Amino acid sequence: MADDLTTDHPPFPVPRGCPFGGPERAAGGDAEPPLTRVTLPTGGTAWVVSGFERVRRLLADPRISSDRRRPGFPHLAPVPVGNPPDETLPMVTLDAPEHTAHRRMFVNEFTVRRMRLLRPRIQEIVDQCVDDLLASGRPADLVQTISVPVPSMAVCELLGVPYTDRDFFKARTQKLLDRSNSAEEMRKGFGELLGYFDELITLKEKDPGDDLLGRAIVKYRDAGRYNHAYMVNTATMLLNAGHETTTNMISLSVVALLENPAQLAELRANPEHTAHAVEELLRYFSVVDLTVGRVATEDVEMDGETIRAGEGVIARPSSANMDPEVFADPHVLDIHREEARHHVAFGHGGHNCLGQNLAREELEIVLNTLFRRVPDLRLAKPADELSYKDTEQVYGIHEVPVTW
């Protein structure tokens, strides 16, 4: 693709200009082209695919690979050097049939029914965090008191992290999402979590126990393909996928509802509608908008363009979720929007979010509990003065000072 070096493709990503209502369009302008060539921060080029139908079609196409090792994969940040052995790679970077085999090992842990059984524990976690918020001084940072610890403790609950280790776990995840820490401190914190999973999994190998990691160890052993490094990487993947995403959705959802008091009042009066409101909030923010990278393994024709084998493609959930053909007035937050559930905020195709039903549940419980128990919750700083994660791979807010 040497010819690309001489062409002037617009840079990707472009920071979101307005904190609400979705990211800026990749190439600017109102009429977003179906496919755009862009220049990546790592220097290469990729296609950006936009629109509801095209994003879904692309993500369900078997000629489109999630394998981050393939040349042409659209990396947004430099890839760490070294070649981890194939058998240690987590499922996010695998294609069918390997991906399918691994996903089936875990998917029964994330069923709708299994997540409903977790509800009482998630409720206890949220209540504890709200207790901590109310016990802290005013103003308090919603991010560090609610948005970070709720998903952090939910991941502990899911994976089977012992209660005695949860303060350690919570402190490390808080550190990772606190930008006052230096990059060095964050790397150290992440290294400590990796080391923790390594030790925890070593313990569970001796005594698996009745939790997700224990059951997965047994299943993989029974299948004759257990690998320690794989299980550590998978635990880390589940934390990565389930933590920062939900953290940011909690912060953004609370701010969005505080900024829309009429809709918030409706939810307070009808908490059973919050599950639907969560779908609209997921659609509206599309926090995972930049990380849905793929690479073509064969030439793929789409809307008169050809994505050549070996070229990177980025499917933007935000462009699907803001497609006016599907969502009328897409930039308006409307908790009654009938078609809200059509969103692809959890992706589409084989790699659709494994933990989506846990995320739905956490968001619903947090919003209902927080607004019920802290009825006069309000922002201690105007929403347009908050610091949004404009340049980060997962969209969100750094701090949300609140008072009550």
Added chain:
Amino acid sequence: MVSNDTVSNDTVSTVRLLVDRERCLGAGRCVLTDPDLFDQDEDDGRVLLLTGPDEEPEVTAAVRRAVQFCPTGALTLSDD
């Protein structure tokens, strides 16, 4: 984009719900959409129909939505 909520009797008699469990990866969106018809297997998380062995599920508006939402194409409608 949203399918019609009304289905004529003619359509009901000819359009069938097809389930390909080999394509299912357990997102559970069908269960959220129509919990009276869809469930997930306890062991592998894949889709199950809560119908009798010889019972053909009615293609309701909710079933059409479940087909649309399915991320992996495990649920489809027959054309004939």
